Amino acid sequence: MDYELDGNVALVTASSSGLGKASAKALAAEGANVVINGRNEERLAEAEDDVRAVAEGGVLAVQGDLTNYDDIEHLVERTVSEFGGIDHLVTNAGGPPSGPFMELDDEDWYGAFDLLVMSVVRLVREAAPHLRENGGGTIVTITSRSVKEAIPSLVLSNAVRMSVIGLEKTLSKELAPEIRSNAVLPAPHETARQQELIQAAVDRGEYDSYEEGLDAKGNINPLGRIGNPMELGDAVAFLSSEQSSFINGVAIPIDGGQGASNL
Template identity: 85%
Template sequence: MDYEIDGNTAIVAASSSGLGKASAKVLASEGANVVINGRDEGRLDEATEEIRAVAEGDVLPVQGDLTEAEDITRLVDRTVDEFGGLDHLVTNAGGPPSGSFLETDDEDWYQAFDLLVMSVVRLVRESAPHLREGDGGTIVTITSRSVKEAIPSLVLSNSVRMSVIGLEKTLSKELAPEVRANAVLPAPHETARQQELIQAAVDRGEYESYEAGLETKGEINPLGRIGDPMELGDVVAYLSSEHSSFLNGVAIPVDGGQGASNL
């Protein structure tokens, strides 16, 4: 499908691996100029080469920490300086640590809020003036299915990510009609993190092989598998395109039907 974003410019946060990288790959393969971001310079360089291999547009890596306000300002400024504007923002961040409520202290809560919520606040604050200058700016927030259903032992994700959805809904009204804001709520996809978790379980003797572990992980999903990260990237690209021009303020589960929530 041609998303008709050739020549547009997009920032994809936390895109040196995982779902952020997959989203950047799809946007770049559709001809967008993509600015990718990550803390680890080596991993960011590897991602840059991987994305450039499929890109039709330019790929610019900008190292930085999403919990540092100065790094976010520099990320947006570099983008605008390099490409003359900004059309699409994809917010994303790594997940907070797992744990139950009674195992989680104040510092854990503040760190999770800074990572998951304030990174989005700061990215949007810096990006909004540029997004509003174009012909149809978009914000797509990658969160988690945990905003629909609480997941055991993930109290921080279950609680804090809800704030991002409230923010996304507010932005969809305050920034319209120049900018649309939507969210995607992924279930597990076969990212490097999931691969590491499955392989660790193999090493512990829980599965006979990686393939057996992957199959077991997928058994709870109605489609019988976990997601391919590029499938999530396709949804992000669709929401960034004019093909989704009447979608605004929605939160779309990308979970193969795994969720049990009616809404």
């Protein structure tokens, strides 16, 4: 299906690896001009090459920290100056520290809120005037299945990411009809982070091989596997396209049916 994104401009944050990079690749392959972002300069440069390899439009990499408001302003300004506007904003951020409730202090909580919630608040505040132009645009927020079901030892993600969904739902009403706002809730996908976790389990002796560890993670999913990052990326591209023009204010699990929640 042609998503008719040729010439559109998409800004994808935290996209030097993982699901953010997959989303940038999916949008770039559909013809959008894509701006990617990350903190690590070397990894960002590698991601730029990966995205450019599939791109039908332009690709720009802008280094920056999503907890720094000046960096967010710069990111939006560079996008507009390079491509003339913004049609699609995809918000993404790294995960907060893991650990049980009693082992986390106030600094951990404030840091998680700044990273997961305030980054979205600031990005939308800066990008919204541009998204309203030329007939309107879209916002897709990548969060986690933890907003549906609490995950053990991830209390920061379980609690704080709920705020992002409340924000997304509010934006879907306040910014409509010019801007549609949706969220995706991924279960584990075979990103570099998941590969590291599986390999660490192998090194601890929990599995005899990476393949065994990967199978073990996949066996708890009804589809018998974890996700391919591009499956999430393709969903983001769809939600950014006119083919999803009547989808607004939803939070869609991309989890292969792993979740147990009815809603």
